[in-house]
Amino acid sequence: MVTITPQDHRSGGPPRLGVVGAAGRLGARVVQECDRHGLAVVWTATRTSWPTRQDGDAVPTVVVDASRGDVLPRTADYCRSVGAALLVCASDIGPAQRRAAADLSTEVPVVLAANLSIVNWLQHQLVRTAAALSARLPEVPETSVLERHTTAKRDRPSATARSLAGVWETAGAGRTHEIASYRAGLPVSEHRFALGFAHETLTIIHDVRDLGPAALGALTAATWIHRGAPRLWTGTELFDEILLPDSSATPRGSASVT
Numbered sequence: 024m025v026t027i028t029p030q031d032h033r034s035g036g037p038p039r040l041g042v043v044g045a046a047g048r049l050g051a052r053v054v055q056e057c058d059r060h061g062l063a064v065v066w067t068a069t070r071t072s073w074p075t076r077q078d079g080d081a082v083p084t085v086v087v088d089a090s091r092g093d094v095l096p097r098t099a100d101y102c103r104s105v106g107a108a109l110l111v112c113a114s115d116i117g118p119a120q121r122r123a124a125a126d127l128s129t130e131v132p133v134v135l136a137a138n139l140s141i142v143n144w145l146q147h148q149l150v151r152t153a154a155a156l157s158a159r160l161p162e163v164p165e166t167s168v169l170e171r172h173t174t175a176k177r178d179r180p181s182a183t184a185r186s187l188a189g190v191w192e193t194a195g196a197g198r199t200h201e202i203a204s205y206r207a208g209l210p211v212s213e214h215r216f217a218l219g220f221a222h223e224t225l226t227i228i229h230d231v232r233d234l235g236p237a238a239l240g241a242l243t244a245a246t247w248i249h250r251g252a253p254r255l256w257t258g259t260e261l262f263d264e265i266l267l268p269d270s271s272a273t274p275r276g277s278a279s280v281t
């Protein structure tokens with residue numbers, strides 16, 4: 024069994040974290056979770072305050088950006104200036120932000136992780152397995168994704184919904200028929216991946232009620248990449264690496280969105 028807890032697996036000392044968007048829902052929860060696990064948060068940035076470069080122990084070794092997509096280039100510049108790894112949590116990542124992440128990843132590890140819950144990683148694995156087996160079935164299922172978030176979420180469809188559809192498609196099982204969204208209800212989110220057959224439906228549901236799992240996933244990913252080799256990861260790829268280190272079945276560089 025692999026323990027999913029934030030701990031340093033490399034020599035060279037524990038990570039020092041920076042958090043962008045530290046006053047937001049996810050960012051504040053990441054700071055709280057660091058405190059619970061005894062990880063140092065040495066630098067925080069908010070919409071109104073970006074402390075300039077500091078030295079020594081006040082410089083983060085890994086930055087968690089829990090703000091929004093259009094902030095990413097600024098965060099990437101900061102990471103470059105201090106040599107910190109970067110974990111991007113925002114879901115509204117477009118081509119320009121993806122390029123900024125790719126450029127930075129030639130110098131330090133960068134993770135584009137739209138869903139940091141380890142149980143969501145499991146949902147991706149289940150969809151990947153269903154896709155791999157679908158060619159053996161008597162009928163090809165028609166797939167769809169329904170996602171729900173609170174009214175506070177700005178973007179749609181969610182990055183996770185797009186990623187699940189991407190996993191299905193990358194496995195060669197065809198296109199996902201539809202991705203639908205609605206905004207209502209309790210925190211945090213639901214993602215329903217449905218396989219529709221002629222007279223039956225199989226639905227793989229991930230229902231999340233608290234940001235704790237995402238914050239814990241962020242700490243796990245941050246401690247894993249801190250002082251790692253330069254590389255661009257998706258969140259799914261990084262959790263594959265952590266949880267399935269010996270698996271040759273793990274696709275590398277797949278087209279998933281997370």
Ligand SMILES: NC(=O)C1=CN([C@@H]2O[C@H](COP(=O)(O)OP(=O)(O)OC[C@H]3O[C@@H](n4cnc5c(N)ncnc54)[C@H](O)[C@@H]3O)[C@@H](O)[C@H]2O)C=CC1
Nearest residue numbers: 044046047048049069070090112113114136137138139237
């Ligand atoms: N990867 C994951 O597992 C999860 C990802 N998310 C994503 O994380 C992002 C943030 O989500 P929430 O915390 O719910 O939103 P939020 O709106 O509560 O927090 C975003 C924070 O970023 C701040 N911000 C805006 N511009 C900034 C700037 N230039 N510099 C520094 N801070 C700035 C805002 O003032 C706000 O405090 C969204 O894209 C959301 O979809 C949310 C939850 C889990």
Ligand SMILES: O=C(O)C1=N[C@H](C(=O)O)C[C@H](O)C1
Nearest residue numbers: 114137138176181182183212
């Ligand atoms: O609360 C959010 O916003 C979330 N966004 C991510 C997404 O777009 O996939 C991940 C999770 O669903 C929470």
